[in-house]
Amino acid sequence: MPRPIRAILHLSALRNNLSIVKKQAPDTHVWAVVKANAYGHGLQRIWQCFEAAEGFALLDFNEAILLREAGWQGKILLLEGFFQPDDLQQIDRYRLTTAVHSHWQIKAIEEATLRHPLTVYLKLNSGMNRLGFAPEELLPVWQTLQELPNVGNVVIMSHFAHADDVEGVEQQLAVIRQASKHIDAGQCLANSAATLWHPQTHGVAVRPGIILYGASPSGKWCDIANYGLKAAMSLRSEIIGIQTLSVGDRVGYGGRYHSDKTQRIGIVACGYADGYPRHAPTGTPVIVGGVRTQTLGTPSMDMLAVDLSACPQAEIGTDVELWGQVLPVDDVALAAGTLGYELLSALAARVPVIIEK
Known part of the structure; x- marks a missing residue:
């Protein structure tokens, strides 16, 4: 029998999430952001769920070519643009849209021999200070x-640093409006957070990412709980061992959890080599046999420990959800001091993937 850990991809959730995005931004085009191998979900596995989008946005040329060779004939946007002048031949061949954020890129476009005029997303640095003019x-x-x-x-493009928090978008939006007041061009500004919460930023196109996969741009599930978004990935495993602790017994590497009572614990086939965060502390939520409980001690490479006090019925073989449609990935990430983005995109290649339509 194979090791029981698996990632389940809920394709219906992806379609559902895109439909919600389109309702939130009904008068604009949607770029479905599928960078980082579709946030760990596997671009080749899921791209057809987003065919109702007007285009795909990504970083990697190989992923763009994958989409073309898989049959996608619509728009593809390179969010970081191109990295060498010779890349323009690939952009021309595969009819890609490119971001432009540096003077050398403009010179390269001017000097290139191309068969087709390029659609350019001109990147404005409106205050985030990553890329852009x-x-x-x-x-x-x-x-x-x-x-x-x-x-x-030419479309004006920028990115918000605070669309997901109380600072909001107005300061950067004022910079964008001032810089572009004499420019007759469409604008593409909105990330996931702005798509949901700042309709004044929608422009001619929006670029949702994490919400397409059913996680929150703020890192807090409660912020998106009422939108109808659904988790597109469930990470599941089983209990493969059970231990009974006495008072003072310790758990895991470094013995960072000390039991203060007689306590039954379960050992789950999941660790940081599967993509689970090693830095997740004791108390990180987990679902065991349908009951919410918590991890104990430091996750190791292949296993982690969970408290079975709240689920005495649990035994070897009991199902465990590390995150998914019952336990939001945002809750796990929040406990571990990170974001759902990181956990989803860090799913290890060794984890078997099951497709659920």
Whole structure:
């Protein structure tokens, strides 16, 4: 028998989540963000669930080519643009849309021999200070692009640093409005958080990512609980061993959990080599046999311990949900001091994947 851990992909949840996004932004195009191998879900496995989107947004050329070779004929956006001038030949061949955030990229486009004019997403640094042109550069750069034969449509693109918290988007939005006030171009600004909570940012296109997979951009499930979004991945395993602790017994590497009572614990076939966070502390939630309980001690490479006090019926073979449709991945990530993004995208290749339509 194989090791009992498995990841279940709920394809109906992906379709459901996209439909909710389209209702939240009814008058705009949707780029389904599928970077990082579709946030760990497997691009090749799930892309057809997002065929109702107007396009796919990603980083990796190989993933863009995968989509083309799989039969997708719609739009594909390279969120970080291209990395070498020679990449423009691939962009031209596969009819990709590219972000442009640096002067060298503009020069490369000007000098390239291309069969088709490019659609360019011109990146504005509105305050996040990652990629993009400074606000005072935006107008002259846009004017330069307008004059290039190799450039067709230009869309202004930016990214919000605080769309998921109390600071919100207004400060950056003011920068964007000021920088683009003399530019006649559509705008693509909204990430997942802005798509849900800041409709004034929707522009001609939105770029939802994490919400398509049923997790929260804020890291708190309660923030999206009423939208009807559903978890697209469940990480499940089973109890493979049971121990009974006495007072003072310790659990796991470093003995970081000390029992203060007689206590029954279960050992689950899941560890950090499967993508579970090693830094998850005692008390991280887990579902055992349908009952919410907690982890104990430090997860090891292949196993972790769980408290069976609340589920005395549990035995070897009892089902365990590490995260999924009962236990939001955001709850696990919050306990571990990270985000659902990281846990989903860190699913290890050794974990078998089961497709549930």
